[in-house]
Amino acid sequence: MRSGREAWAWAWTLTAVAMLLGSATAQQAACNAADAAALQDFKADFLENGVFAAWQAGADCCSFVTCNAAGRVTAIVIVADRIGVFPNPNSAGRVGASLGRLEALQSLTLIGVRFFGPIPRAWKALSSLSTLYVSLGNFTGAIPAEIGQLKSLNELLLYVGQLEGPLPAAVCQLALLQRLEIESQQLSGELPSCLPKLTRLRTLSLANNRLAGSIPSALGSVGSLEYLGLNNNLYSQSIPATLGRLSKLQTLRLNDNRLSGFIPPALGDAASLMEINLDDNQITGSIPYSLTMLRNLASLSCNHNRLSGPIPRHIGDFQSLTFLGLSYNRLSGSLPAEIGDLQVSATTGTVGLYIDHNSLSGPLPNTLSNVGTLSASYNRFTGGFPLSLCVSGYNVDLSHNLLDSGAQVGTLPRNSSLQILDLSFNLLPGAIPSWLSSVTSLTYLDISNNRFNAGGIPAQLLALKNLDTFKAADNRLRARLPTGSFQSSITFLDLHNVQLVGSVPAKFFPSFPNLMYLDMSRNGLEGPLPSNINQLIRLFHADLSSNKLVGKVPDLSALTQLTYLNLSGNAFQAPVPSIP
Ligand SMILES: *[C@@H]1O[C@H](CO)[C@@H](O)[C@H](O)[C@H]1NC(C)=O
Ligand SMILES: *[C@@H]1O[C@H](CO)[C@@H](O)[C@H](O)[C@H]1NC(C)=O
Numbered sequence: 001m002r003s004g005r006e007a008w009a010w011a012w013t014l015t016a017v018a019m020l021l022g023s024a025t026a027q028q029a030a031c032n033a034a035d036a037a038a039l040q041d042f043k044a045d046f047l048e049n050g051v052f053a054a055w056q057a058g059a060d061c062c063s064f065v066t067c068n069a070a071g072r073v074t075a076i077v078i079v080a081d082r083i084g085v086f087p088n089p090n091s092a093g094r095v096g097a098s099l100g101r102l103e104a105l106q107s108l109t110l111i112g113v114r115f116f117g118p119i120p121r122a123w124k125a126l127s128s129l130s131t132l133y134v135s136l137g138n139f140t141g142a143i144p145a146e147i148g149q150l151k152s153l154n155e156l157l158l159y160v161g162q163l164e165g166p167l168p169a170a171v172c173q174l175a176l177l178q179r180l181e182i183e184s185q186q187l188s189g190e191l192p193s194c195l196p197k198l199t200r201l202r203t204l205s206l207a208n209n210r211l212a213g214s215i216p217s218a219l220g221s222v223g224s225l226e227y228l229g230l231n232n233n234l235y236s237q238s239i240p241a242t243l244g245r246l247s248k249l250q251t252l253r254l255n256d257n258r259l260s261g262f263i264p265p266a267l268g269d270a271a272s273l274m275e276i277n278l279d280d281n282q283i284t285g286s287i288p289y290s291l292t293m294l295r296n297l298a299s300l301s302c303n304h305n306r307l308s309g310p311i312p313r314h315i316g317d318f319q320s321l322t323f324l325g326l327s328y329n330r331l332s333g334s335l336p337a338e339i340g341d342l343q344v345s346a347t348t349g350t351v352g353l354y355i356d357h358n359s360l361s362g363p364l365p366n367t368l369s370n371v372g373t374l375s376a377s378y379n380r381f382t383g384g385f386p387l388s389l390c391v392s393g394y395n396v397d398l399s400h401n402l403l404d405s406g407a408q409v410g411t412l413p414r415n416s417s418l419q420i421l422d423l424s425f426n427l428l429p430g431a432i433p434s435w436l437s438s439v440t441s442l443t444y445l446d447i448s449n450n451r452f453n454a455g456g457i458p459a460q461l462l463a464l465k466n467l468d469t470f471k472a473a474d475n476r477l478r479a480r481l482p483t484g485s486f487q488s489s490i491t492f493l494d495l496h497n498v499q500l501v502g503s504v505p506a507k508f509f510p511s512f513p514n515l516m517y518l519d520m521s522r523n524g525l526e527g528p529l530p531s532n533i534n535q536l537i538r539l540f541h542a543d544l545s546s547n548k549l550v551g552k553v554p555d556l557s558a559l560t561q562l563t564y565l566n567l568s569g570n571a572f573q574a575p576v577p578s579i580p
């Protein structure tokens, strides 16, 4: 028997040897033989398509998976190509089970490795597993209750498959779970009421499943939640007020369900909220005042619901809101001037306002200098265009309204940012507004289907240096085309049915060297067609039909891109070429 002193000496020596060995072998211990065998069995479960090419039986497995110092497999990452890896028919009934033998496995990532079968029950033995990430795995069947035995699990991420049945209560045994994301499967039934036991759960995403019934109010007791995504399910009834208790919740996505009832005012208590998405539900009522208390709320999206009444004035009290989506609702009344109080976004520097397809009416306030994108088509707005929209505006769609005043509303900023402007299908009268010719940032302008009836088409507008598309069809301009020469960057010009009169000036076509699409049909253009139309070598669509053009059709042989040419309904001398 050795003395205590001797035993200590031995222990020290052994520790030193172990440390030496450790540092020598930390570089590369040979793969543990049992682990190597488990990997080969896993490989044999699938039809090789190149993904396992490196997994040679003789090779050290630590060269293709991650091992620890002892040569035990700790992490596997397989990312198959788009076609995926399919089970070997000989492995039916046990696909993937062999991985359950990898006792040291901490992280398993399989993308595009298709099982076409259940999650192997044998994986319950993976007691060190902290991340299980399977995407496009096409697991089928129910999630086995054995999942609850993966005591080290931090992240359970199962995307895109055919998993069905309810989320088993066994997940509540996963005390370390931080991310539970089972998306794009066929989960149904009720969520287990024990979820509040998961005191570390930060992300719960069950998007794209078939969960139905009402959203359980117990979710309001999962106090650690930062992200809750139940979008694209079949949830009905109202949003539980208990969600307001989630003080750490930053993102709430309940869009694409069948939720009804009001937005619970209690949501205004979930003070960390940054994003709320309730799109595509059947929510009624209005936006509660309490939501303006959410100091960090940057995005509030309630498109495609049944919100009604006016947009409340308190909308301007939001402190960080840079995206407001209220499209496709039943909102009425006017757009409150307070909307101009919305703060600008740190990233885009502007507010995005989506209020199209409602019944909003009255004149637009001239307080929109923070708005970058305004989507306001299909309402009943009247009055004129607020020039404050040229300050930060980038994309403004006010088509299909009742705008009926050409009078200037406000003043045009010295340098405008407006690039895309759609004012089509309104009742705008008189001359095409002169301020438009000063918005040098414009790339797309549509003023079709209005009541413009004077002043012609200003050459200065056609010559805007960034303008690519100009549509002014279906007006009553009763005007001649500009006669001078100018330099236009327009590629798409639609002037059909605007009552153009007189001849096509000789300098007209050469002013559009980039023109690709030209429609001047259904007008009163007279005289011959200038032969220099043949200079528009990029032209692919030319419609000059239904005018009073006469004479010979000029040589068009340089127009090699032309795929549509319509000269019918004129008084040209035969023969008239026609494409198609
Ligand atoms: C997933 O598996 C099911 C049932 O085996 C099959 O019908 C479906 O086509 C598979 N989907 C994919 C994307 O492989
Ligand atoms: C407007 O002009 C100022 C000063 O020249 C410039 O700093 C600013 O970026 C311009 N804004 C836009 C939208 O072009």
Ligand SMILES: *[C@@H]1O[C@H](CO)[C@@H](O)[C@H](O)[C@H]1NC(C)=O
Binding pocket: 521, 522, 545, 546, 566, 567, 568, 569, 580
């Ligand atoms: C050419 O224009 C006429 C009159 O605008 C129209 O009726 C006809 O359908 C057009 N032809 C083709 C091939 O588009």
